[in-house]
Amino acid sequence: MLSVSNTTLPLPTIRIRGRSFMALIVVPEPPFEAWLAALDQQMARSAGFFVDRPVVVNLAAVAETDDDPATVLAALEARDLRIIGVEGVEMSLLRGTPWFGATLAAPGREGKPDKFIEVPETVEPAAPVAEPTVEAVERRPSLLINRPVRSGQSVVFEEGDVTVIGPVSSGAEIIAGGSIHIYGTLRGRAVAGLLGGAEARIFCSKLAAELLAIDGLYRTADHWGHGLQGKSVQIWLDDKELRLAALD
Amino acid sequence: MSKVLVVTSGKGGVGKTTSSAALGAALAQAGKNVVVVDFDVGLRNLDLIMGAERRVVFDLVNVVQGDAKLAQALIRDKRVETLSLLPASQTRDKDALTPEGVERVIGELREKFDWIVCDSPAGIERGATLAMRHADMAVVVTNPEVSSVRDSDRIIGLLDSKTARAEAGETMEKHLLLTRYDAARAARGEMLKVEDVLEILAIPLLGIIPDSEDVLKASNVGCPVTLHNPGSGPARAYAEAARRLLGETVAVTMPTEKKGFMSRLFGRTVA
Numbered sequence A: 001m002l003s004v005s006n007t008t009l010p011l012p013t014i015r016i017r018g019r020s021f022m023a024l025i026v027v028p029e030p031p032f033e034a035w036l037a038a039l040d041q042q043m044a045r046s047a048g049f050f051v052d053r054p055v056v057v058n059l060a061a062v063a064e065t066d067d068d069p070a071t072v073l074a075a076l077e078a079r080d081l082r083i084i085g086v087e088g089v090e091m092s093l094l095r096g097t098p099w100f101g102a103t104l105a106a107p108g109r110e111g112k113p114d115k116f117i118e119v120p121e122t123v124e125p126a127a128p129v130a131e132p133t134v135e136a137v138e139r140r141p142s143l144l145i146n147r148p149v150r151s152g153q154s155v156v157f158e159e160g161d162v163t164v165i166g167p168v169s170s171g172a173e174i175i176a177g178g179s180i181h182i183y184g185t186l187r188g189r190a191v192a193g194l195l196g197g198a199e200a201r202i203f204c205s206k207l208a209a210e211l212l213a214i215d216g217l218y219r220t221a222d223h224w225g226h227g228l229q230g231k232s233v234q235i236w237l238d239d240k241e242l243r244l245a246a247l248d
Numbered sequence B: 001m002s003k004v005l006v007v008t009s010g011k012g013g014v015g016k017t018t019s020s021a022a023l024g025a026a027l028a029q030a031g032k033n034v035v036v037v038d039f040d041v042g043l044r045n046l047d048l049i050m051g052a053e054r055r056v057v058f059d060l061v062n063v064v065q066g067d068a069k070l071a072q073a074l075i076r077d078k079r080v081e082t083l084s085l086l087p088a089s090q091t092r093d094k095d096a097l098t099p100e101g102v103e104r105v106i107g108e109l110r111e112k113f114d115w116i117v118c119d120s121p122a123g124i125e126r127g128a129t130l131a132m133r134h135a136d137m138a139v140v141v142t143n144p145e146v147s148s149v150r151d152s153d154r155i156i157g158l159l160d161s162k163t164a165r166a167e168a169g170e171t172m173e174k175h176l177l178l179t180r181y182d183a184a185r186a187a188r189g190e191m192l193k194v195e196d197v198l199e200i201l202a203i204p205l206l207g208i209i210p211d212s213e214d215v216l217k218a219s220n221v222g223c224p225v226t227l228h229n230p231g232s233g234p235a236r237a238y239a240e241a242a243r244r245l246l247g248e249t250v251a252v253t254m255p256t257e258k259k260g261f262m263s264r265l266f267g268r269t270v271a
Helices: A032-045 A069-077 B016-029 B060-064 B099-112 B126-133 B146-159 B183-187 B194-201 B213-220 B233-245 B261-265
Strands: A024-026 A054-058 A082-087 A142-145 A154-157 A161-165 A173-176 A180-186 A189-192 A202-207 A211-214 A217-220 A233-237 A242-246 B003-008 B034-038 B083-086 B115-119 B137-142 B173-181 B205-210
Touching: A032 A069, A054 A069, A069 A082, A142 A154, A154 A161, A161 A173, A173 A180, A180 A189, A189 A202, A211 A233, A211 A242, A217 A242, B003 B016, B003 B099, B003 B126, B003 B146, B016 B034, B016 B083, B016 B115, B016 B137, B016 B173, B016 B233, B034 B099, B060 B099, B099 B115, B099 B126, B115 B126, B126 B146, B137 B146, B137 B194, B146 B173, B146 B194, B173 B194, B173 B233, B194 B205, B205 B233, B213 B233
Parallel strands: A024 A054, A054 A082, A142 A161, A154 A173, A161 A180, A173 A189, A180 A202, A189 A211, B003 B115, B003 B137, B034 B083, B034 B115, B137 B173, B173 B205
Antiparallel strands: A202 A233, A211 A217, A233 A242
16 A cells, blocks of 8 residues: 655655647538548648647537537548547537547637648658768857847847847847847847857947846946946856956 | 828927927928827827917817817918917827827828828827827937937837838838037036937937027917027027928038127026
């Protein structure tokens, strides 16, 4: 008999993880023979699109006809659709299917209607992923902004570097996953290395910033005083310390 | 071709209404058909500045909501024939303006006038965004001090993103009107310099309006300064700005200290 002692062993921590994913909502419509034929055609044109995609079957239209939901579900299962849920139907109508007694599919996030999805016509049938032979050089995308970034504007680019040609105003902010380059006066905030990028740097041709941050470490203008104000400056992280130096 | 011009600033009290009235009057004096529209619903002032407060019957909200015809709400200026005013409502708030209603009214005004000058309320909320929504060009009114400059910068950002023009991918013409400029204080370093403001905002300069008692005097008698005292410094500066809006190339006059040594010593008593 397994018993839980409340004195000695500490209870294990329950770890709960969340995951959100997209399910395809398939809505069979009468007449079902024609609908199934259309589905077959679509699946042939978009080979691979349905492979391993979770599918929720909406039986609302079926429930309004005399057709047996079980037949429709069986027809869908025969097409190798990965059905994870059923919705739009009363439980009693599902008698005789594996879904009888199961919880019906949960609705989407509150207030968010289902999106219509365009099925691509030529999806490759789950091509085998090519094994990378050499260690690929990490490709960093970058964002170029060639106009002033005004007060109140916030440029967030988590994927990589941000380059601004023009001033960044007081009250504006640039947030980048990588480095930040500003060819103009930096008067606002620059936050670089957002996702653990201790290597990231900030460059600006004229420093008048309100706040600088790299990899979560931030400093306000008070910290660096007036010495570098108005100069071309680079900012980097040196052993958990934010360093500033004039570029020329 | 009618032009919709929004006079905006973000910050309050910098001179939007004064500038709307003065520019509108100057454009009308140049022979253009002009309407000045007060978008400051709930805090209307333009009617006072234009001296029409006792002639307001219907207002912008009535027209937007379809309770009155445009022609009923328009007030024609008694001094300049081609100048009209569309007043705001004092008893309502900005929520009384609907985007569709404003679009319709602006469309109707475009058929009647050469210039539609929209006097924006302060702030960045509904009233201000609706005032700039359908503008073809903007005059950003700024005082030479840091908070006004930063707010103007914010407004320029909105002009470039939230207007119908910006959303259609077209550029919005923006001009800086520096008001309350005091040459003496700027020389003493008590105010931002013109170059500093221009460097921060990075938009072309439409004009510099000197800080002057003439503006206050004109407001108190309910007359745009360009009509009240055309020879005064502010009136000349506004008239020049209006000519630049009409496409003329006019060099910007820098206000200078015009007080002599004695009057500087005894400034208060002599004036």
